Amino acid sequence: MLYREAGQFKTTYDADQAIFPIAQDRWAVIAFAAIAFLVVPFFVNDYWTNAVLLPLLIYGLAALGLNILVGYCGQISLGTGGFMAVGAFASYKLMTSFPELNIAIVVLLSGGATALVGVMFGLPSLRIKGFYLAVATLAAQFFLVWLFNKVGWFYNYSATGQISVPERSIFGLVVTGPTAAPWVKYLFCLSFLALFGLIAKNVVRGRIGRNWMAIRDMDIAAELIGVRPLQTKLSAFAFSSFYVGMAGSLLFTIYLGAIEVTEVFGINVSFLVLFMVIIGGLGSILGSFLGATFLVLMPIFLKNFMVDGLGLLPVLAKHVEILLMGLLIMGFLIVEPHGLARMWQILKEKFRLWPFPY
C-alpha cells in the first residue's frame, strides 16, 4: 500500500529519465543520504569507523569500480588488488613529492594514474576473452605487487619497504594520520563514494554505459552495429581502474595509514572484491554496495559470534570462519545467482502488491 507508483504521472522527458522515477524511492534515498551525512557523523566512534564504516565505504568504491568492468562491460578482472596498490603508491608518491597538494586532489590524481595502468593492462582484452583474460589479468596483480615491493623508488627507499601516510588536512580538519578524528575520515570517504556513485549511475545509463553493455552481451554483434571495441573496452578499463585506484588510495591514506604491499594488496583482495560484485549483483550499482556491506559485515559477525558467543579459540575460529565463508558463498550462489540486487528487486515487487498476492 505504501509503495505504489499509481498516480505519479511523468509529464516531461526529464521526469521520465530521472534516476529514481518513483517518488518513494527518491525520498528513501534522500533520507538515507541525509542520515549518512548528517546524523551518523555525530555518533561514530573509533571502533565503528575503523572496523565497519571505512572498510565498507572503501570496498564499496572498489566493488563499484570492478562492477563497471565485470558487470557492465563483461571483462573479468582478477587484478583488483594490484590496481588498488597502484592507487595507494601513487598517492604516497604524490604526497611526499608535492606536500602542498590537497588530499582530495591527491586521491583523484591517484585514480587517474591507476586508470592509465588499467588501460595498459586492458590492452590484451582486445584479443583475449573470457577466462583467458581473467588469468591474464592475474599478470597485472602479481607484477604490480612485485614492482612495488622491489623497486625502492616507490617507497622512497625506506628500510622496511613500508609506506606510511604524512598528515594532511582539508578545510582545516586533519584527515590522514593517527590524529584524524573518526567522523572526518568517515565523511571524507562518504563524500567520495556518494559523488562517484552518482557519476557511475549516470555514466552507465548514458551512451558509454550502453556501449559497455552491448560489448558485454555480445562483442561481435556490438561491433557490427557500430560500437568500437577498442575505445569501449579500454574506457571500461580506465573507468573501472579509476574507481579502484581511488579506493586503494583511500584505503592507504585514510583507513590504514601505513601499509606493506604484499600483505594488504594480495590476490585475496582481488577475490574479495570480485565476490562483492557477484554476491551484490553483476551490473548493478546498488548491488556493489550491498555486496560490500555483506562481505565486510559477515566476517565481523562470524568472528564475534564464534569467539565471544561460543567461546571458540581464535585459531579454530579462523578455520571455521573460512569454512563458513565458503559455505555461505556457495549457498548464496545456489539460492540467488543474480545477487542481492535481484533479491532487493523481488522484495520491491512484493511491496508494490502488498497486501495482495498478485
Add this chain to the structure above:
Amino acid sequence: MLFFIETVLSGLMAGVMYSLVALGFVLIFKASGIFNFAQGVFCLFAALTFVGIMEKTGVPWPVSFVLTVGVMIALAWAIERFLLSHLVNQEPIILFMATIGLAYFLEGFGDLLWGSDVKPLDIGLPSGASDWMLDTFDIYVEKLEVVAAVVAAALVTGLAIFFQKTRIGRALRAVADDHQAALSVGISLRTIWVIVWSVAGIVALVAGIMWGAKSGVQFSLSLIALKALPVLILGGFTSIPGAIVGGLIIGVGEKVAEIYLGPFVGGAIENWFAYMLALAFLLVRPQGLFGERIIERV
C-alpha cells in the same frame, strides 16, 4: 653451458609438476565447462587426507592411497549432488565463483580435520641428487623430480588410454564435444560429471603427493593452483597435451628467466614471469597453443 643444461633440466622437471596440477583443471573444463579454481585446494586436501590417514591409523601408504581415492570420489559425488546440480545453466563466472567458495570451504575443512601444521610426507620416495647423472654428465638432477616426471608420464598415458579405449572414456569425450548431443544418445551427464571430478581429484592426489614430498604438506600447497594457471592459458583450457607442453615451457622459461634475467631486475620474478610469458603467447594465439579454435557467430 653445463649450467644452462642443468637449469633447463630442472625447469623441465618443475614444469612436469605444474602440468600435473594443470591436468586436473583441463579435465574438468573439458567435460563441464567449469573453471575449477578449487583444483589447488584439491591437491592440498588430498595430500592432507593422505598424510592424515597414515598418521592417525598407521596404515602403510598404499592403503592410505586407496582410502584417499575413496575420499576424493565421495567428495566429487558430494560436489555434483550439492553444488553443481543446483547451478546447471548458470553463467561461467557464477560457476567459477562457486568453485572459489568451494576452495575456501575445503581449505577450512581440511585444516579443521587434520590440523594446520606442516606435515612431512615420507613414503620412501628417493631424494637428493642422482649419482648416475652426476658421474656421467656432471649434471645435478633431483631424484624426486625424476620420479615425478615418470609418474606424470605414467598418469598421462593412463589417462590417454582411459579416454581412448574405454566406454566411459568415449562417453567423456562425447560430453566434452557436445553436451546436448551426448544427452540425446543417452549419456548421463551427472554420472559423467562425478567421474570427471573424481578423476580430477585423483590427479590432484598424485600432484599433492609429489609436491608434498618436495616441501611438506602445508597450506602453501594450495597456492600451486596459481602456478598452474599460466600453464593453462598457455596450453589452452581444453587440451591435455597443451597442459603438458605448457607446463614444460613455463617451467623452463621461469627457471631460465630467474637465473639470467632475475639479477638485473631485483629477483623473485617467478611470481609473475610465467603470467607475462603466457600473456605474450596469448597475444599471438588467443586460444592458447593447443586450444580449440575460437569461432564466433552472431
